[in-house]
Amino acid sequence: MAWRPIMTTTIGVAGSGKTYSRVCYLVDKFLPHEAGKLYTNLPLKPAAIAEYCRKTFGSDPAEILNRIYLIPPEVLKKWEQEQEGPWDYFPHPIAGHIIIDEAHRFVSSQHEKEWARKWQVWIGELRHLHGSIEFMTQAENKLPREFKEECERKIVIETDESRRDSWFNIEWHYWYQLWAKLRGRYVPMTIATEMKNVGSKKFETTLETAYVRRPEIFALYDSFSNPNLGGEALGRPKMEYERMTWPRFLLWFFLQNPKQIMWRFGVVTFTVWMIFGGWQWIFTSFMAALSPSEKKPAAAVAKAPLMKPFDPSRGQGKPKDPEPTPAPGYEEFLDARRAATAMQQARSAVRNSRAVPDQAKGPVIDELEAALQQYEEAYKRSSEVVGMVGEEIILRDGSRFKKGETIPDGLLKGRSVTSFDRKTQLFVLDNGEHLKLGGLPKSATENLATAAKPKRVPVKTRVVSEALSGVADTGPQVDRNGPAGAGGPGVPGPSVPVPLGVDRRQVGNQPDHGAGAAGAGSGAAPAKSDPPSNPGSGLSPIGS
Numbered sequence: 001m002a003w004r005p006i007m008t009t010t011i012g013v014a015g016s017g018k019t020y021s022r023v024c025y026l027v028d029k030f031l032p033h034e035a036g037k038l039y040t041n042l043p044l045k046p047a048a049i050a051e052y053c054r055k056t057f058g059s060d061p062a063e064i065l066n067r068i069y070l071i072p073p074e075v076l077k078k079w080e081q082e083q084e085g086p087w088d089y090f091p092h093p094i095a096g097h098i099i100i101d102e103a104h105r106f107v108s109s110q111h112e113k114e115w116a117r118k119w120q121v122w123i124g125e126l127r128h129l130h131g132s133i134e135f136m137t138q139a140e141n142k143l144p145r146e147f148k149e150e151c152e153r154k155i156v157i158e159t160d161e162s163r164r165d166s167w168f169n170i171e172w173h174y175w176y177q178l179w180a181k182l183r184g185r186y187v188p189m190t191i192a193t194e195m196k197n198v199g200s201k202k203f204e205t206t207l208e209t210a211y212v213r214r215p216e217i218f219a220l221y222d223s224f225s226n227p228n229l230g231g232e233a234l235g236r237p238k239m240e241y242e243r244m245t246w247p248r249f250l251l252w253f254f255l256q257n258p259k260q261i262m263w264r265f266g267v268v269t270f271t272v273w274m275i276f277g278g279w280q281w282i283f284t285s286f287m288a289a290l291s292p293s294e295k296k297p298a299a300a301v302a303k304a305p306l307m308k309p310f311d312p313s314r315g316q317g318k319p320k321d322p323e324p325t326p327a328p329g330y331e332e333f334l335d336a337r338r339a340a341t342a343m344q345q346a347r348s349a350v351r352n353s354r355a356v357p358d359q360a361k362g363p364v365i366d367e368l369e370a371a372l373q374q375y376e377e378a379y380k381r382s383s384e385v386v387g388m389v390g391e392e393i394i395l396r397d398g399s400r401f402k403k404g405e406t407i408p409d410g411l412l413k414g415r416s417v418t419s420f421d422r423k424t425q426l427f428v429l430d431n432g433e434h435l436k437l438g439g440l441p442k443s444a445t446e447n448l449a450t451a452a453k454p455k456r457v458p459v460k461t462r463v464v465s466e467a468l469s470g471v472a473d474t475g476p477q478v479d480r481n482g483p484a485g486a487g488g489p490g491v492p493g494p495s496v497p498v499p500l501g502v503d504r505r506q507v508g509n510q511p512d513h514g515a516g517a518a519g520a521g522s523g524a525a526p527a528k529s530d531p532p533s534n535p536g537s538g539l540s541p542i543g544s
Contacts, residue, residue: 004097005152006127008134009143012157017190017211018136019043021157022099023221024211030097031064032057036130037096041071043222052220067096079106082115087122094131103135104142116144123150154203156193160210163191168264170257181241181249187213343372383410385427385437393417393427 012018019042026038032053046068050061071089078084090098100106107119126133137143140154161173172188180186190211195203240252254261270278347368382397392400401407406416412429420427425437 004132006132007123007147007151008132008153008155009140009147009151010134010136010155010157011138011140012136013138016157016159017213018157019101019221019223020213020217021155021190021192021209021211022134022136024217026099027052027217027220028056031067032059037067037069037094038099039069039071039090039094039096040099040101041076042099042101044068044070045220045222046070048220052216071100076106082111085118085122087118090129090131092129094126094129096131098131098133099136100133101136104137104139107144108142109144111144116146120144120146120150148201152197154195154197156195158191158193160189160191167268168257169260174253174256177239177241177249178253180239181246185215186239186241189213340372343368347372380411383412385435387437388420388422393420 010018010022012021022042023044026044027049030036030038031049046065049068050059050064053059053064054061075084075089079086086098107116109116123133135143135147140148161176162171164171165175176186176188190213192209192211193205194207194209195205198204241249244252274282347365350364350368382395384396385393386396387394389400392402394400395410395412397410401417403417403419407413416430417435418428418430427435427437429435
């Protein structure tokens with residue numbers, strides 16, 4: 001026979017699962033694996049228990065039936081009326097285990113002390129009778145105070161329905177009902193916490209056992225029955241998941257736990273978002289905030305806002321005009337024109353100069369033409385149409401012109417816009433040519449979107465400055481000591497631009513090959529004239 005405490009007190013409120021946990025102990029441990037008889041007033045079904053032990057553990061059903069003794073209701077009534085006691089009923093020796101449910105009905109703190117003393121004396125003799133006893137009650141203070149001092153083991157029974165889950169902090173009772181609504185079976189758990197007496201009315205926890213409520217265990221006894229009357233199971237009241245429809249049940253579930261669901265659902269949603277890529281967005285934003293902001297270079301010329309193409313899928317209403325930004329004055333773009341004009345004059349001066357050797361003219365002219373091409377491109381782009389606000393078109397130089405107004409300067413000089421279409425972004429000039437947004441008419445210049453960008457050749461500053469100093473030097477040159485100078489003998493003539501690589505001191509020693517040296521009588525060729533400007537550049541007015 002396995003060791004058992006002589007006296008055990010099992011405590012649990014109504015509905016906590018006291019009977020269920022003790023039936024589990026009897027059919028899973030005591031009857032199939034331990035020796036001794038069982039005396040109890042629990043509403044057991046001996047035949048069903050014997051069959052359960054046979055199927056589960058292979059026990060002999062007849063042996064199991066012979067070990068189960070149910071205390072008759074009339075005997076319990078005599079105990080309750082203090083007419084008889086357990087010492088009058090149980091045999092000698094007992095050689096088994098006694099479980100008395102609702103023990104406070106038979107012996108309690110409300111009974112006479114003499115009656116409690118008789119129970120106490122009988123309990124003290126159980127060791128000699130090879131027996132043990134277990135009192136089941138709803139509260140410990142319902143039993144006599146002396147029982148607490150002599151109790152070797154105390155078992156506290158509670159259901160986990162009142163406990164809360166660690167995630168949503170919602171009682172398991174609601175989760176079990178939700179699970180029962182899905183599966184059709186309400187299956188909470190019963191927790192049995194065992195504590196041993198360490199003296200001075202103190203108990204220490206030694207073991208905690210969880211009993212899953214299984215349907216086959218409920219079939220072994222009459223749940224909700226009155227153990228003192230030996231009656232059958234009473235009708236179990238229906239729970240919410242059995243009485244309510246799905247919409248009403250979900251509303252009831254939410255209204256019972258509004259705070260727990262709302263903010264914890266947000267935490268769960270945030271966690272899922274983080275798992276599926278949210279952390280990448282946070283990391284990228286954090287690194288972007290730490291990186292130094294790039295300083296944007298100041299634009300030399302502010303650009304007017306571009307007009308976006310009209311999207312027919314957004315409706316047939318009039319598109320909203322962009323708000324214009326302040327544009328620079330037209331003088332800034334005229335600077336490019338003046339510089340290009342100066343470059344043309346400098347190029348002509350170099351070509352017509354008699355003081356510069358022919359072999360030195362080539363590099364200087366190439367550099368001047370490269371600089372001229374850069375200024376031509378800047379001047380050319382100043383006449384592009386970049387937007388439209390209201391009934392006005394906006395050029396890249398910031399100037400605005402209404403329909404019918406004549407453009408006074410630039411590549412579109414003398415032209416005016418007769419009509420325009422917002423959808424196609426097409427403008428019609430007075431000469432019948434079509435002008436698109438961001439482009440120029442073919443008669444003025446090629447479309448800049450398809451034109452090849454010029455190769456930028458670095459321009460040497462000294463060549464340009466010295467060339468500009470001789471812009472007006474296109475006439476005949478006079479020797480410093482010659483009599484034919486404009487100012488007479490010894491009077492120097494106008495300065496001549498000197499290219500890079502040519503010593504200025506050698507310029508005065510060069511022979512005069514120009515046509516203006518009439519006294520030499522030589523047959524030198526006449527000075528070359530400036531070739532016509534690029535017909536595609538559209539800058540013919542610059543040199544005029």
